[in-house]
Amino acid sequence: xxxxxxxxxxxxxxxxxxxxxxxxxxxxxxxxxxxxxxxxxxxxxxxxxxxxxxxxxxxxxxxxxxxxxxxxxxxxxxxxxxxxxxxxxxxxxxxxxxxxxxxxxxxxxxxxxxxxxxxxxxxxxxxxxxxxxxxxxxxxxxxxxxxxxxxxxxxxxxxxxxxxxxxxxxxxxxxxxxxxxxxxxxxxxxxxxxxxxxxxxxxxxxxxxxxxxxxxxxxxxxxxxxxxxxxxxxxxxxxxxxxxxxxxxxxxxxxxxxxxxxxxxxxxxxxxxxxxxxxxxxxxxxxxxxxxxxxxxxxxxxxxxxxxxxxxxxxxxxxxxxxxxxxxxxxxxxxxxxxxxxxxxxxxxxxxxxxxxxxxxxxxxxxxxxxxxxxxxxxxxxxxxxxxxxxxxxxxxxxxxxxxxxxxxxxxxxxxxxxxxxxxxxxxxxxxxxxxxxxxxxxxxxxxxxxxxxxxxxxxxxxxxxxxxxxxxxxxxxxxxxxxxxxxxxxxxxxxxxxxxxx
Ligand code: HEC
Ligand code: HEC
Ligand code: HEC
Ligand code: HEC
Ligand code: HEC
Numbered sequence: 001x002x003x004x005x006x007x008x009x010x011x012x013x014x015x016x017x018x019x020x021x022x023x024x025x026x027x028x029x030x031x032x033x034x035x036x037x038x039x040x041x042x043x044x045x046x047x048x049x050x051x052x053x054x055x056x057x058x059x060x061x062x063x064x065x066x067x068x069x070x071x072x073x074x075x076x077x078x079x080x081x082x083x084x085x086x087x088x089x090x091x092x093x094x095x096x097x098x099x100x101x102x103x104x105x106x107x108x109x110x111x112x113x114x115x116x117x118x119x120x121x122x123x124x125x126x127x128x129x130x131x132x133x134x135x136x137x138x139x140x141x142x143x144x145x146x147x148x149x150x151x152x153x154x155x156x157x158x159x160x161x162x163x164x165x166x167x168x169x170x171x172x173x174x175x176x177x178x179x180x181x182x183x184x185x186x187x188x189x190x191x192x193x194x195x196x197x198x199x200x201x202x203x204x205x206x207x208x209x210x211x212x213x214x215x216x217x218x219x220x221x222x223x224x225x226x227x228x229x230x231x232x233x234x235x236x237x238x239x240x241x242x243x244x245x246x247x248x249x250x251x252x253x254x255x256x257x258x259x260x261x262x263x264x265x266x267x268x269x270x271x272x273x274x275x276x277x278x279x280x281x282x283x284x285x286x287x288x289x290x291x292x293x294x295x296x297x298x299x300x301x302x303x304x305x306x307x308x309x310x311x312x313x314x315x316x317x318x319x320x321x322x323x324x325x326x327x328x329x330x331x332x333x334x335x336x337x338x339x340x341x342x343x344x345x346x347x348x349x350x351x352x353x354x355x356x357x358x359x360x361x362x363x364x365x366x367x368x369x370x371x372x373x374x375x376x377x378x379x380x381x382x383x384x385x386x387x388x389x390x391x392x393x394x395x396x397x398x399x400x401x402x403x404x405x406x407x408x409x410x411x412x413x414x415x416x417x418x419x420x421x422x423x424x425x426x427x428x429x430x431x432x433x434x435x436x437x438x439x440x441x442x443x444x445x446x447x448x449x450x451x452x453x454x455x456x457x458x459x460x461x462x463x464x465x466x467x468x469x470x471x472x473x474x475x476x477x478x479x480x481x482x483x484x485x486x487x488x489x490x491x492x493x494x495x496x497x498x499x500x501x502x503x
Contacts, residue, residue, distance in 0.1 A: 060205045063156035063192075068199040072208075074358045078351075079199075081362035082128035090393050090450040091365035093125035100125035100135075109404035110445060112411060113438050116314030117322060118144045126325075126448060129363055132196040137185065148184030149177040149280040153268035156195040158213050160188050173215035177279045202264040210260040212251050214267035220282025221263070225249035229287025233337035234259050261342035266328035269343075271443075273310070277302055288329040290443045290461045294436070297321050309435075316414040317424065318431040323442040330447045334454030341377070349373045389452060396444070396451025399462040403441045406469035410434055413476045420481040427479075433472030440465035 054071045062068065069076030086092035095101030104111035104123045114120035122140035136142075136154040151157050157176075158169055165172025176184060188194055204211045212218060224237065225248075231237040236259055240249045251263050271293055273281045283296040300308035309319035331337050336346075347364070349372035350357040366373035367389060370382045378385055414430050424431075440461045444451065451458035 058199075058205050060200050061159045061162075062205065063159065063195050063198045063200060065195065065198050072199075074353060074356075075199075075361045078358070079361040080130070082364070083130035084128065084362075086128065086364045086368060088365045088367045089390070090397070091367060091448070093127045095125065100127050107401075107404060107445070109408050112408055113313075113320075113442065114322070117311040117320070118146075119322065129197050133194065134196075142181060145276075146181040147177050147274055147276045147280075148179035148181055149274040150181050151176070151184055151188060152214060152216050152274075152280050153272075154196070155185075155188050156193045156198040156201065157188065158200065159193050160184070160191060161215070163191070169213075170215050170218075174279055177274070178276055180276075197268070201267070210257065210264055212260070212263050212267055216272065216280045216282055217263070217267040217270070218251065220270070220284045221251055221266075222248050223282070224284040224288065227284070227286055229292060231332075233262070233332050233340075258340055258342055261344035262328065262331070262337075265343040265347075269325055269327035269448075271324050271326040271329055273297075273308075288332045289457070290323075290326075290329075290440055293326070293329065294321065294439050313411070313434065315411055316418070316427075316431060316434060318414075318434040318438075320435055321439045321442075323439060323446045326443055326447050327449065327453060330444075330449070330457065331453040333457040336453070346373045349376070392452050392455045393450040396455065396458050396462070399459060399466075400441070400444055400451075403437075403444075403462050403465045403469070406466050407434075407437055407441055410437060410469045410472040413473045417476045417479060417481050422476075422479055422481055427476070430472045430475040433468045433475060437465050437468035437472060440468065 056067055056070045058068050058071065065076060065079060069079075085097050087094070093100035094106070102122070102124055104114070104120060110123065111120050114123070118141040121143065124135075124139075127135070132154045136150060151160075152173070161169040161172035161176065163172065164175050201213050202210055221237075224231065225240055234255070236251075236255045237249060240254055251260070255263060270282055273283070281300075283293045283300070286292040286296045286299075297308050302308060307319070308321075310322040311320055312318070313320050327343075331343065344359065346366040348359045348361065349366070349369060351360050351372065352358075360369070360372070367386065370385050374385050375382065410430070411434065414427060414434065417427060417430070444458050444461055444465075447453065447458075
């Protein structure tokens with residue numbers, strides 16, 4: 001019977017009951033499948049829209065990122081990752097999880113350059129954004145009185161500026177440098193805004209469009225716009241210059257979205273001056289290069305008429321310029337900036353997440369992320385990309401260490417000349433050369449990409465640093481003062497530097 005039935009079913013033209021059940025089942029499965037696909041598409045569309053669906057209201061004064069995180073959990077989750085320790089050969093930080101490594105211990109010539117300044121007390125590797133306020137509050141540099149301006153780049157300060165300025169944040173900013181760090185930091189916490197960089201610092205709370213908020217940046221970029229320095233990385237500045245200039249350049253309305261993807265970082269990753277003597281200043285009035293920013297500082301005067309300097313070197317008395325993390329400035333001189341590649345392209349690359357693209361808010365070294373940070377543009381194997389970066393950084397490192405040897409020789413030579421009785425007038429030329437050499441060496445040492453952001457410009461700046469150091473020694477030798485004559489005339493070979501591998 002069984003065989004017969006099988007036989008019949010197989011050869012009958014009609015559809016038997018079991019087959020019907022099968023087909024219905026298939027149809028049902030298909031229907032479920034189609035529904036599932038449709039549901040999936042629907043969900044993904046919703047997901048894509050979810051950037052505009054809000055569960056809680058946030059405003060420009062909502063500084064707690066957790067509140068924003070309720071609306072935008074994916075960005076918030078990656079933002080929280082900035083509390084993770086990161087490390088590459090030259091990036092992230094050495095030292096323990098509790099405390100990043102001291103740069104001034106790793107490179108003793110840095111400490112030598114900074115004698116007479118708080119940076120010779122405590123100067124460490126950077127780490128993730130989550131730590132910025134805490135690390136500032138903990139630094140031993142605060143054993144010297146510091147200005148309230150320090151908070152500009154380490155805390156969620158905009159509501160505080162508004163309050164200080166009676167509703168006008170720019171006014172508040174302009175008053176803030178006169179406060180002590182301790183007082184202003186306390187006020188920030190009392191107002192409930194004791195947070196590191198927050199969503200409102202880069203985003204418009206209504207539209208989530210990128211915005212810049214920091215007055216130091218807005219004034220700095222306006223200064224740059226009114227100069228005649230070429231800005232191949234910012235076509236909007238060149239457009240503004242060609243216009244009637246009725247209103248000052250306004251990055252929030254004039255800049256393209258691509259430009260904003262770098263400007264948001266340039267609110268902080270820049271060279272600046274910060275003390276109770278002058279408002280926080282970004283030195284961009286003559287352009288962004290090491291040479292142009294030096295020219296800006298050289299033409300700046302303190303209220304008492306004295307020429308600008310950051311500190312007098314403890315051993316030589318030279319009026320020194322201290323450089324601070326000029327990432328934006330160095331990047332602006334490189335091929336990536338010229339090609340329109342923004343900070344966020346490499347440091348906040350897109351992550352695919354269902355149908356949406358999420359910008360990775362775990363801001364960190366792109367070398368931990370070559371796949372999304374570089375291979376979107378460079379169709380090369382990851383190993384090859386790594387090797388190219390390594391070669392650029394190694395060359396920069398070698399030249400930098402040579403510069404460290406040269407500046408040490410110059411400082412020691414000037415010290416010896418002073419001991420041998422040289423007057424400040426006699427040493428004037430050498431002290432000016434120390435200022436120029438240190439500015440350039442520090443510019444590349446304090447910049448955090450180990451030359452990558454603009455390799456050829458970095459090499460030029462370091463080449464000049466070496467030249468100015470050795471010229472300074474010659475200036476002392478020409479004085480013909482006994483021991484210094486010999487010290488300066490003896491050729492100093494730079495030892496082959498050890499690799500900067502972090503423990
Ligand atoms: C083309 C890609 C690219 C662009 C564009 C770029 N960077 Fe970088 N950046 C790098 C690389 C590569 C390094 C070296 C990382 C390392 O050594 O681990 C780096 C290093 C850094 C570091 C130190 C990172 C660390 O882990 O210690 C900072 C800070 C930084 N960049 C900020 C910026 C800023 C601000 C901009 C825009 C003005 C910018 N970068 C533009 C690729 C880029
Ligand atoms: C214009 C923005 C800006 C201002 C103003 C500023 N910082 Fe920073 N600071 C940064 C950036 C960006 C980094 C990370 C890059 C680096 O460490 O080089 C940083 C890193 C640091 C660090 C960690 C690494 C280190 O240097 O030991 C400390 C501590 C610090 N700053 C303290 C201060 C103090 C104190 C002041 C005021 C005198 C100040 N900052 C003012 C932007 C700023
Ligand atoms: C409000 C100021 C501020 C803004 C805006 C800002 N940064 Fe930072 N950034 C800092 C400070 C300060 C640190 C150092 C924190 C520390 O060491 O405690 C830092 C650290 C970093 C680091 C080192 C991370 C690590 O794990 O070692 C990178 C990379 C970086 N920033 C890139 C960027 C990029 C790219 C942007 C723009 C998308 C940006 N930052 C915007 C202030 C800022
Ligand atoms: C240092 C600046 C900075 C901070 C701080 C910041 N973002 Fe962003 N965010 C960006 C950049 C750059 C983009 C890319 C925007 C673009 O290209 O239009 C972005 C994009 C976004 C987007 C659009 C979708 C996407 O992922 O590209 C959302 C939503 C967002 N951020 C949420 C947040 C939230 C929530 C926080 C706080 C937890 C935050 N952001 C903090 C710089 C920042
Ligand atoms: C949005 C596209 C884009 C991204 C992302 C990008 N690059 Fe580039 N890169 C370029 C362009 C454009 C050039 C210029 C050369 C050219 O026009 O072909 C370039 C040039 C370079 C060069 C040679 C120039 C030099 O400075 O020596 C290196 C090396 C390089 N990129 C490495 C990287 C690394 C590493 C990353 C990731 C951290 C990266 N790039 C991310 C577009 C990109």
